[in-house]
Every structure is written in structure tokens, then in C-alpha cells.
Amino acid sequence: MLVDTPTDDVDGLAVWDWAEGCELPGGTFAVERLGVGHRCESWLVWSVQLWAPAVLKAARPHQIHHPRAVKSLRRETTALAGNLHPGLPRLLADGTDEPIPHILVEYVDGPTLADELEDNGLLSISEAANLGAQLLPALMDLHRRELAHLDVKPDNVVLRDGRPVLIDFGSARRIGTEQPAGHPVGTEGYASPAQEACEPVSAEMDLYSLGRTLAEASGELPDNVRFLLAPHPTAQRALTALAEAAGELRPWPSWLRA
Numbered sequence: 001m002l003v004d005t006p007t008d009d010v011d012g013l014a015v016w017d018w019a020e021g022c023e024l025p026g027g028t029f030a031v032e033r034l035g036v037g038h039r040c041e042s043w044l045v046w047s048v049q050l051w052a053p054a055v056l057k058a059a060r061p062h063q064i065h066h067p068r069a070v071k072s073l074r075r076e077t078t079a080l081a082g083n084l085h086p087g088l089p090r091l092l093a094d095g096t097d098e099p100i101p102h103i104l105v106e107y108v109d110g111p112t113l114a115d116e117l118e119d120n121g122l123l124s125i126s127e128a129a130n131l132g133a134q135l136l137p138a139l140m141d142l143h144r145r146e147l148a149h150l151d152v153k154p155d156n157v158v159l160r161d162g163r164p165v166l167i168d169f170g171s172a173r174r175i176g177t178e179q180p181a182g183h184p185v186g187t188e189g190y191a192s193p194a195q196e197a198c199e200p201v202s203a204e205m206d207l208y209s210l211g212r213t214l215a216e217a218s219g220e221l222p223d224n225v226r227f228l229l230a231p232h233p234t235a236q237r238a239l240t241a242l243a244e245a246a247g248e249l250r251p252w253p254s255w256l257r258a
Contacts, residue, residue: 005061008036014061015041026093026104028056036060039069040170044107047092053109054092057170058102070101072170077103079147079169087138087165108165114154117217128218129225129245131157132210133252135164136242139210140235143203146175150201152209153190154216173201194231207233 005014018030028045031053035042040057047054057076063069073096080091093104111119113131123131135157142149149156151171158165171185179185179198186195192208211228215221222245227233239258243250252258 010036011038016043016058016061018043024056025058025098025100025102026056026095028054028104037170039063039066039072045104047104050092053107055089055105055107056102057105058100064100070096073101073103075172076105076169079142079145079149079172080105083141085138085141086163087134088141089165089167108158108160108167110158110160110165112155113157113159113164113213113217116159117154122219123217125218125220125222125245126247126249128214129222129242129247130249130251131164131217132214132225133239133242133246133250135166135210135213136207136235136239138164138166139203139206140239142172143175143206143235147172148175148201148203148206150185150195150205150209151187151190152206152213153187154213157213175201175203177201203235204231204233207235207238210238 006017007013008015015036018024020030020032022030024030024045027048031044031046033041033043034055040059043056045054045056057073059069077091077094077096080089083090089106089108091103091105095102139149149166149169149172151168156166156168158167173185178200181198184191184196184198190209190212192205195205207228211221224241225245228238243258
């Protein structure tokens with residue numbers, strides 16, 4: 001353990017002791033800590049170059065020389081570099097080669113879906129379907145680039161003005177690659193059976209996790225969307241089914257066919 005370094009209340013390992021207003025990597029200034037993960041922690045910061053808030057994700061003090069911390073950050077840069085989809089945040093800077101490895105990502109202002117459900121209760125089925133109809137195209141954008149998120153869950157969905165944005169790409173992997181033997185990627189309860197069994201990464205894993213997230217959001221899945229939790233769901237079928245279940249809330253005109 002690092003000397004004179006504060007520790008996290010959950011795992012007892014070192015975290016950064018950055019006071020509000022202190023200068024941080026990437027030409028930013030600390031506002032507040034947003035969260036602490038296994039290898040990295042996230043901070044709300046002020047970017048001097050952009051003169052706007054942003055999110056700094058940096059390796060924790062005991063992880064700055066650990067290759068897996070850098071790999072986690074580089075998975076995020078791979079997923080977000082050049083992103084144009086509004087359902088995914090923008091990568092603002094890549095500092096993974098710096099003394100404190102870090103990345104700077106667009107700040108998405110709003111509650112997580114998990115917070116929204118805790119504060120205001122379940123969504124209606126049509127509201128949840130509308131949410132899914134907006135999240136799925138963001139996942140499809142990743143899948144077109146041969147990447148899977150692998151950790152879709154309410155904690156990783158932020159509602160910006162009511163519209164969902166998927167965050168936290170530290171678990172993202174290239175489709176077709178192997179998972180670590182005996183150590184499935186993702187979060188128990190949202191990971192698909194294939195993901196839990198450490199099968200090769202697939203887009204179907206994200207579709208299952210999306211289904212679990214929507215079921216949690218509304219208490220149940222519409223009948224026409226339950227196939228998301230069955231083997232071999234397809235994104236195209238899901239896009240049509242979610243739009244139908246959203247009814248008048250569907251996020252694109254009814255004359256458009258997905």
C-alpha cells in the first residue's frame with residue numbers, strides 16, 4: 001500500500017487524494033470524484049482547453065504501472081475514438097502513455113438509470129421499450145466496428161435530458177476474442193449464460209444484457225421482446241420489436257422501417 005495515500009472504503013486500496021481545484025493530468029482541474037473501480041477511478045473535472053466539464057478516468061495510485069490498468073483504459077479509447085453516435089460519449093483525449101495513465105471523456109450530465117429507478121420507481125413498458133430503442137442503435141454502432149460493450153446495466157446508462165447514453169467501456173472487447181479463462185467479463189445478473197461460460201465475445205451478449213436491463217427497468221419485458229433473453233437474438237429483430245412496444249413513444253417516425 002502507498003504511504004500517506006487515502007484508501008477506498010470498499011476495497012481498502014489506494015485512491016487519489018485530489019482536492020477540489022487542484023491541477024490534474026490532461027490540463028484539467030478537479031471538481032469531484034465520481035466513482036472508483038477495480039483499476040481506475042473517475043473524476044468530474046474542468047478542462048481548460050475546452051473550458052467545459054469533462055470526465056477524467058485515471059489509473060488508481062497502486063495501478064499506474066500495472067499493464068492491465070492501461071489495457072482497460074485503451075479498451076475505452078478503442079471503443080470511443082472517432083465516435084459520432086449520440087448514444088455514446090466522445091473521447092476527448094488519450095493520455096494512456098502518460099506517467100498517470102488516463103483518458104478524458106465527454107461529461108454526460110444526468111442520473112444513471114439505476115438512480116432513476118431507485119428515486120422514481122419502474123418505467124412503463126412503453127417507456128422502457130423507448131429507452132431500449134435508443135440504446136440498441138448505440139450498441140449496433142459498436143458492433144459494426146466489431147466491438148462488444150459487455151457490461152450493459154442500469155449503472156452504465158446515463159439519462160441526459162431523458163435520453164440514454166451508454167458509458168464505461170473498460171470491459172469492451174473485440175468480437176470473436178476469448179475471455180479470460182475462468183474469469184467472465186461483465187456483471188453477474190446482466191451477463192448472458194454464454195458470457196458467464198467464458199465463451200468467445202459476441203454481439204449477442206450485449207443484446208442479452210440490454211434485455212436484462214429493460215426487464216429491470218419495467219419489471220418485465222414485452223412479449224415481443226423476450227427473445228432478447230433467448231439464445232441467438234438479432235439486433236435487427238430487436239430494433240423493430242422495441243419500436244413496436246414503444247408505441248407512440250418510438251424515437252423515430254412510424255413511416256421509417258428499421
